[in-house]
Amino acid sequence: MRVARRFTALSLPLLLALAACGSPAEEPAADQSSSTGEFPVTVADARGDVTIEEKPTRIISLSPSLTEILFEVGAGDQVVAVDEYSNYPPEAPTTDLSGFTPNVEAIADYEPDLVVLSDDSSDITEQLEKLHIPVLLLPAAEKLEDTFAQMELLGEATGNADEGIDAAEELRERMDAIVAEVVDDGAAGLSYYHEIDAQLYSVTSDTFIGQIYDLFGLVNIADEAEDPAGGYPQLSAEFIVEQDPDLIFVSYPGGVDDVLGRPAFATVTAVQQKNVVEVDADISSRWGPRVADFVEEVAEAIETARSE
Template identity: 55%
Template sequence: MRTRTALSVPIAALAAALTLSACGGGGQDAEPEQKATEGFPVTVEHAGGEQQLKIDAKPERIVSLSATATEMLFDIGAGEQVEAADQTSNFPEEAPTEKDLSAFTPSVEAITEFEPDLVVLSDDMDGIAAKLKKVKTPVLHLPAATTLDDTYEQMRTLGAATGHADEAEKRTGEIEERLTEIADDAKKEIGGEKLSYYHELDDQMFSITSKTYAGEVYGLFGLTNIADEAKEQAGGYPQLSAEFIVEQDPDLIVLSEGGDKAVEELEGRPAFDTIGAVENDEIAQIDGDLSSRWGPRVVDFAEQVSEAAVAAAEKN
C-alpha cells in the first residue's frame, strides 16, 4: 500500500446586526441583545491552566491566530463569530483567512484593524498577548496540545468562551467515541501483529516519540515507535540517523512532509531498500496538517494511520 496523495493526519459581522437592533429603541429589540449575552460573563482557564480570562459578553468579532483554533471554532459552531483568521488557517474552506495576518510575526495594528472582542492564539510570539492587553483586547492563549485530553479541554474552553458550550461538549464526545471505534476496528484486523513504525517529519529525518501528541494517536493502535529507542529524545522530536532507521527496520513508514517524489526519494537512500516497510511498499504519505494540528481533524489522521497499519499487518 502506498498513499501518494496528501490528504487535507492547534465572523460574519453579527456585531453590526446587534448594534442596529440596540439602536432601534423598541421593546422588541431588547430580546436579541439579551440572547447574545446569555450565559455570560464566563471565566475560563487558559495558557496551560496558569491564567484565567473573564469574558463579559459573547464574542462577536474573534480573530484567530492559530490554525488549530480556527478549525475548532468552526467545528463547535462558532465560525460565524470569526472575523479574521491568520494566514495558516487553510481549513475549513469558509474560514476568513487573511494573507497579511501572521501568527509568527504578529502585529497589534494588523490584529486590532479587525476590532476584535477576542483574540485566540496558540503561541505568544513577540509578547503579543501583553501588547494586546495594553489596548484592552482580550486574549485566549491555547498552547499546542500534548495529549488528546488537551484537545478535548481546549474545545470545551472555546465552547464556554464563545457561547457554544453544549456544542463543544457534544463534539468532544463524538471525536473521542470515533477515535475509539477506529482504533478498536483496526486492532481487530491487525490481530496479534506487533508492528513498528517510523514517522518522518522532514527529509532531515526528524521524528516523533510516543510522548508527543501524534505519538499518542499511533499508540491507540498498539504500534511500536522506533524513535522511542533513540538516545537523544530532544523533547519528543529526535533527529534520527539513516543507520538507526535501517537497523530498527520498521514495518511501516509515514511521511508527513514532502511532495510527489517524497516516497521515491526515501526509497533511494542508502540501504533503505533493506527496510521491511520499503520492501513491502508500506510507505504512507499523510498531509502534515493532519498530524501537526490537534483539532477535530485528529479523526482524519487516525483514519489514515488505521488504513496504513492494517495494510502493513496484511503484508507482515
C-alpha cells in the same frame, strides 16, 4: 467587552520541528452561566482565569488548530479574521496576519472582541489587553485530552457551550471506534518510523503525533534514539535500517518516493513491502478536530500492512 484575569501559571510554549507543542490546555473553569450560553463566562487559559463579559462576535484566531476548533464548535460565523496559515475550513477568513510574529496594530484594525492564539513569545497578549482586547492563550495540545478540553473551552468562551461538549464527545467516539476496530484485529507489535522531513527528523511516543500511533499499540523506533531531542530526534539512516520498521509514515510532499528511492533503505521491511505512507502534513500537525482523520490514515496503513 472587558476581560478580568488572575494569573495562576506561566506559559512555557516550546517551538519544535514543524509543530508547536506548548503547555497543555487547562480544563474550563466551572461557571454556571457558561452552561446556558449566558454571559459573563469564566474560563481558564494558560495564564489564569479569563472572564468574558459579552458573547464575542468579532473573533480573531492566530492558530490553525484553534481556527479549526472554532468552526467545529459552531463559532465560525463569529470569526472575522484568521492567520495566514489557517487554510481550513475553506470558509475561514484567511488574512496575512501572523501567528508567529503578530502585529498588535494589524490585529486591532479588525476591531476584535476576542483574540485566540497558541503562542505568546512576543508578549502579544499583554499588548492586546492594554488595548482592552480580550485574549485566550491556548498552547498546542500535548495530549488528546488537551484537544477535547480546548474544544469545550472555546465552546464556552464563544457562547457555544453545548456545541463544544458535543463536538468533543463526537470526536472521542469516532476515534475510539476507529482504534477499536483495528486493535481488535491485532495491530499491536508492528513497528514504525515517522519521518517529518528528508533530513530524517522523527517523533517519539512522547509527542502528540507519537501518542496517536500509541493508541494502536505500534512500536516507535525513534524511542530508542540516544538523543530524543525533546521528542523530535534526528535519526541516522543506519539506525533506521537497523531498527527495520514495518511501517514508515512521511508527513511531507514527495516523501514516499524519496524513501522508496533511497538505496540505503532497500532492505527495510516497510520499503520492501511498499508500506510507506504519506500522511497529510496539516492534519498530522494540527491537533484539533481533524485529528480523527489522522487516526483513520494510520488505521488504513496498519490494515494494509497486515494484509501483506
